[in-house]
Amino acid sequence: MKTIAIIICTWNRADSLRATLQSLRQQAANDAVVEVIVVDNNSSDATRATVEELASAWHPGRLRYVFEGRQGKQFALNAGIRACQAELLAFTDDDILFPAGWIDALQAVFTDPHVELAGGRTLLEWPEGGPPRWYDQDMHAILGAVDLGPSKLQPPPPGYAPAGANLVARRSVFDSAGLFSERHFRHMDYEFGIRCAKQGIKLAYAPDLVVYAPVDRAMLTRRYFRRWSFKAGISSSDEDAPNTRLFLGAPRWIFTRLAMDALAWPSDMLLRPANRAFSRQLRIWRALGTISSRWYAKLWPESYPQWVEHYSQKKKNVY
Secondary structure, eight states: OOEEEEEEEESSOHHHHHHHHHHHTTOOOTTOEEEEEEEEOSOOSSHHHHHHHHHTTOOSSEEEEEEOOSSSHHHHHHHHHHTOOOSEEEEEETTOBOOTTHHHHHHHHTTSTTOSEEEEEEEEEOOTTOSOTTOOGGGGGGGTOBOOOSSOBSSOOTTOOOOTTSEEEEHHHHHHHOSOOTTOSSOHHHHHHHHHHHTTOOEEEEEEEEEEEEOOGGGOSHHHHHHHHHHHHOOOGGGSOTTOOEETTEEHHHHHHHHHHHHHHHHHHHHSOHHHHHHHHHHHHHHHHHHHHHHHHHHOTTTHHHHHHHHHSOBTTBO
């Protein structure tokens, strides 16, 4: 009988966490033993009370509460891994909704012994009115969407890493590749997936493993998208590909693309649709994030980790 742990890291989002957990209650466990672990990353709201209330009559399996006081999702993820002994570990977020049959789909993916780490689709649920006119499809990642199409990809394209809202791994993966990096305050799921691929762990993109991400209206501002893009650019030199050519401490190609985008953006504002012009602007912000982080690391290495942590944490659950 398979044992499955579903790990949800949360911080001050008791209301959306409740909706996530309620969507999990409709799942049929069939022949699996399922454990849902909520890792409270130092919340000050009603997170613990919410979990304890739902745990009293939980099904399928059981619902557990784990507290992790070190602020940062990477610490919460690893606390969840250490708190269970399940054969399959599924990771998701505290604002995700699960369709009926998600656990069945998860089990189906891992009937293939050649799949060790898999990611599925995360589809957006828009608030009334839909996306703003300046939104473009290439901004999906900012809202957490993942959709590589309806076909299973095994292996997936180079550079693919399962996203943390819908990621499942065999426990053996963590035994061989290690836990999530505690040096990464953002994109630790991407770093983990790339690390696994480099070590020869077998990855798959599984389109039948679908979850839904309701879009918070507070996220639909240009300011949010700019701040997210700047933070997405933050990186250290050890993330560069081998033989990367540098200029002023950052990859040379970033300065080239930044110059091209900066020159083209004014004409975009006049001649191109709002979504395409804004998309170029976000590339500029991401490049500035990379350059700023490299310069800060060079000039003030002692305080660089604190700078990254400060810029990586959410404020009131939005960036």
